[in-house]
Amino acid sequence: MYRDYFGFREAPFSIAPDPRYLYMSEKHREALAHLLFGVRSEGGFVLLTGEVGAGKTTVCRCLLEQLPENVDVAFIFNPKLTVEELLSTICDELGIPYPEKQKSVKLFVDRLNGHLLEAHARGRSTLLIIDEAQNLSRTVLEQIRLLTNLETNRQKLLGIILLGQPELLQTLSEPKLRQLSQRIIARYHLGPLSKREVGDYINHRLSVAGAREALFPQAVTARIYRLSGGIPRLINLLCDRALLGTYAQGKRTVDMKTLKRAAREVLGHLRPGVSVLSPMHWWKAAAVFPLVLISGWVATHYWQTGRPSVEHLFRPFSGTAPSVHRRPIPIFMKPSQGMDPQVNGSPTASSAAGTETESPPSLRPGALAEGSSGFSAEKAEGGLPTGSEGRETAPNGIALLEKSAGSRSEEMALRKLLSLWGLEPVQEQDWRTCSGIDSFGLRCLSDRGNLQELRVLDLPAVLRFRDSQGRDFFGTLTWLGENEGTILCEDRSISVSLKELTDKWNGDYTLFWKPPPDYRGSMREGDGGALARWVAFRLAQVHGRKPPSGDEIVFDGTLVQGVKDFQSTRGLKSDGVVGPKTLIRLAAETAGGSPLSLTGREVR
Known part of the structure; x- marks a missing residue:
């Protein structure tokens, strides 16, 4: 009913289990x-x-x-x-x-x-x-x-x-x-989605459905989180009913009053503002006041000391399975062998949302010469701090980063990022722009996003922060776990909670990625050549299908739809345009991708 009003191609909050709408938290x-x-x-x-x-x-x-x-x-x-x-x-x-x-x-x-x-x-x-x-x-x-x-x-x-x-x-x-x-x-x-993930989940579904503008203000998504307890099906029902009410009122964005009315219709007897799973719903039933005080103390201690992992409750009995729990494993099937050697080249991926720049002319060229692996394996494999090894754990890691003298230099952070690839710039390099990286066989992507986007891209990145006086400082994010991350500054690694990172980071990031053969920019429908072949073969690997045959592969409607489906299930902009972020993600899930991983996935 409201699809045309908001410009949707289809209903964004259907409760049907459509994989295209799967938000990969x-x-x-x-x-x-x-x-x-x-x-x-x-x-x-x-x-x-x-x-x-x-x-x-x-x-x-x-x-x-x-x-x-x-x-x-x-x-x-x-x-x-x-x-x-x-x-x-x-x-x-x-x-x-x-x-x-x-x-x-x-x-x-x-x-x-x-x-x-x-x-x-x-x-x-x-x-x-x-x-x-x-x-x-x-x-x-x-x-x-x-x-x-x-x-x-x-x-x-x-x-x-x-x-x-x-x-x-x-x-x-x-x-x-x-x-x-x-x-x-x-x-x-x-488990349920977190408060941050609920907002990302809503925006992801809107994007897949073709939304052109933000429809749920941040305060409204926060209330949806409270009402739904982070359960996707309840989120869908609430959002669907709220959009219907917004349409009926002739408004362009969902407001709090409309959401409350939608909650009464969806949740029935539950009072708006009380989550289906809210602990407060049970505490109010407590008859003994001292027990409430004890519960409050326990809850405070629980959150102050950090939420304990519950993974041990679900560990498998097999001797081979625990690796699934101790560290992230590849999310996708191992690619089939015998792929065309012409497309086994390199890359990483991304979507056209990022801004690509050239690389400094004074960078030492030739490090990623044609036919070489494109990086120093010894340096790249050993240079990326992961897990808790070598990290300095601090209750306020961003403050520690801010006090570090080296954090004020974007050049130092970018040098660290380049060194993770096993490469070294010359001393007289001008780092005021991210140009010249292509002389190493790499490209530079600078954009504004969130931690979920960095998880999708799965590459180390330089993050820009801003202090209370409006001055910038920088850190190189080398690892991103479930509850914390690792930032490299000067010669030490600092452990930072994701909550602190989200609060202090303004969203600006810069990363380096390795493009596939014949990459000259984003690819659109009707394009052909080596890049179209590379994309077709990588999509076949991801889905475990037989690689396409024929020498000439054109980026036609079928391939465009395959790219859109891939983008939508990875949290990327589902426009069918093969830009840096799509290429980075494709390479991360198939053989011949980056030697580095931000999330600890197994490098192929």
């Missing part, structure tokens, strides 16, 4: 990484739990779009089935024939086993996904466990992913199901 990336880990492990269970509307099904839909062509999938939507009904449904999903009149558990298992062995012989894998798995009966769960006994001498024939609400965790903790629980190789609980 850190939690959703980790959830997807766990699912992909389960697919690669070729057997065993993967467990993904989360509250109603947290985005489990949408993440799974995103997984389905990235599976290679040699993976067959059986997706069970309604798990309230008997053992026989479940097995027959699996056979139906995989196209396994069986006699209509002779149905038994043994018949179904035998037919399924024969199909899996045949598929394995043809080089195919099989994946069973069960949504709403908290509704599975104990008897059905036991039968599902027995399906993992279908195997060869070397590997399991069936991978199984269970998606469910938190009640599923309680069910699997029962002693009778301990055998199934011990076969779970990876577990992850998808």
Whole structure:
């Protein structure tokens, strides 16, 4: 109803699990990484739990779009089935024939086993996904466990992913199901979005739908966070109803009064301003005043000392899986081998939003000569501080950075950034502009964004800060974790909480990236050449598909739509224009990308 009024191509806040609208928060990336880990492990269970509307099904839909062509999938939507009904449904999903009149558990298992062995012989894998798995009966769960006994001498024939609400965790903790629980190789609980992520989530969906202007002021998004508790489905319902009310009133932006009215309609009896999951809702029910005081003290201590990690609650039992929890792993499938050598060149990526500049003529040229790797591997691999090694932890890291004499020099920060690539500028270099970097085979991207954008680009960057007197100071961000980051200043690394970083950073950043062959600027529909070929091959790698054939590849409508889909699921501007940010992200997810990673992903 309001689509034309706001200029949307489609409704931005539908509750359908459309992967194009998936906002890849850190939690959703980790959830997807766990699912992909389960697919690669070729057997065993993967467990993904989360509250109603947290985005489990949408993440799974995103997984389905990235599976290679040699993976067959059986997706069970309604798990309230008997053992026989479940097995027959699996056979139906995989196209396994069986006699209509002779149905038994043994018949179904035998037919399924024969199909899996045949598929394995043809080089195919099989994946069973069960949504709403908290509704599975104990008897059905036991039968599902027995399906993992279908195997060869070397590997399991069936991978199984269970998606469910938190009640599923309680069910699997029962002693009778301990055998199934011990076969779970990876577990992850998808939590709600943070306050910052809610604003990014709303803007992401608006951008995918084609919005041309900001519709939700910051104060309104903050209230949406309180009302929804960070649950994406509730956010969608609130935003959809608020936009409808704004349209009915002939306004251009959502105001607080309209949101309150929308909250009453969506949340029913809940008073606007009280989150569905708000702890205050429960504290008000407390009858004993001293208990409230104790609760307040505990909460204060909890936030002052930092939120403890809950990942240990979901660690897998397998000996190979803990790496999924200790550090980020590649979010996407390992690229297929045998890619065209012409496109295995380099790059990193980005979107046309950034400003590219040339590089200083006095920089030493030739460091990234044609045919070379483009960087000093020894320096690049050892020069990027990650994790907590070598960091100076301080309660006020930005203040420590501000007091450092070297932080006032943008030149020093850019020199540090270049050294992370294993490169050194000449002493007389003029750093007043970010020009001349192309003499090293690199490009410079200067833009204004947020931490989520830096996570997507996944490259170290120089950040610009401003003190209380309006003077600039700089730091080189070399690592970005879930709760903190690492900033390099002079010869020391400083640990900074993300809250402090968000509060003190004005959004300006500069990073270096390595362009693909034949890069001369952003690519639009109708362009061709080596860059179009590079993009086509990289998209094929990301989705696990067969690379395109033919010598001449044109950036046509099909390829443009593929780029738009890639951009929208990565939080980039979904315009189909292949600019620096899109190239950087494509390279980060495929072979031959940057040797550096801001988030600690495994460099390919």
